[in-house]
Amino acid sequence: MSIAENLEEVERRITAAAERSGRSREDITLVAVTKTHPPQMMNEAIRLGVTDIGENKPQEVRDKFAEVLPVKWHLIGHLQTNKVKYVIDKVCLIHSVDSIKLMDEIERQAQKHNLDMDILIQVNISGEESKSGIVKEQLEELLIHAGTLSRVKVKGLMTVAPKTDNPVTNILHFDNIRQLFIDIQQKKYDNVSMVYLSMGMSGDFETAIECGANMVRVGSAIFGERDYSQK
Numbered sequence: 001m002s003i004a005e006n007l008e009e010v011e012r013r014i015t016a017a018a019e020r021s022g023r024s025r026e027d028i029t030l031v032a033v034t035k036t037h038p039p040q041m042m043n044e045a046i047r048l049g050v051t052d053i054g055e056n057k058p059q060e061v062r063d064k065f066a067e068v069l070p071v072k073w074h075l076i077g078h079l080q081t082n083k084v085k086y087v088i089d090k091v092c093l094i095h096s097v098d099s100i101k102l103m104d105e106i107e108r109q110a111q112k113h114n115l116d117m118d119i120l121i122q123v124n125i126s127g128e129e130s131k132s133g134i135v136k137e138q139l140e141e142l143l144i145h146a147g148t149l150s151r152v153k154v155k156g157l158m159t160v161a162p163k164t165d166n167p168v169t170n171i172l173h174f175d176n177i178r179q180l181f182i183d184i185q186q187k188k189y190d191n192v193s194m195v196y197l198s199m200g201m202s203g204d205f206e207t208a209i210e211c212g213a214n215m216v217r218v219g220s221a222i223f224g225e226r227d228y229s230q231k
């Protein structure tokens with residue numbers, strides 16, 4: 001299958017899932033995940049209408065940036081504080097913020113570059129030890145800390161659900177984070193607005209949308225399996 005065919009199919013499935021949850025295609029942002037893939041493949045997707053791309057390594061953003069057509073970049077993978085400088089002036093949204101230390105470094109770099117930086121807090125909703133992200137008990141501390149910052153803007157939550165062959169098993173996790181999203185919205189923290197709920201990947205994006213996601217991160221369903229052997 002070509003990227004064009006895959007993308008068409010993903011688009012069709014997003015539209016159908018949005019409609020099943022009483023929304024429309026425009027309410028959902030598709031972040032096409034391009035990690036390990038070369039700029040030429042990314043440009044092909046952009047020419048086909050992709051507006052948002054996601055990378056999980058800051059070095060990949062830095063290295064590919066000049067060769068990719070204008071598009072919105074998202075940093076979706078784990079970010080070490082010493083690598084914030086690679087992405088601060090390139091990405092529109094950092095999905096993977098999981099510590100006060102990282103928030104502070106993003107604030108520092110944003111001030112230095114005189115820009116505002118939108119972030120999501122990554123929540124480890126399943127409690128799996130291997131997953132990054134904070135556990136929900138730590139959320140309040142980060143949200144309160146956001147009130148002390150001027151350049152970092154908290155715009156929502158992100159989660160990576162456990163890998164599964166049966167997306168139905170992730171409904172509970174998706175529902176839990178959706179509930180947190182609503183609770184935070186109602187509590188009104190300074191400098192925090194719940195705009196984006198980033199959840200759902202190739203294996204479970206339709207389920208995530210049905211559970212309230214408005215941003216999905218889809219890689220292999222568009223670009224095929226990733227080849228890590230050359231890395």
Ligand SMILES: *Cc1c(COP(=O)(O)O)cnc(C)c1O
Nearest residue numbers: 033056076201202217218219220
């Ligand atoms: C790789 C990745 C994705 C996309 O995964 P696919 O299963 O290929 O769709 C989504 N989110 C994060 C954080 C990733 O690292």
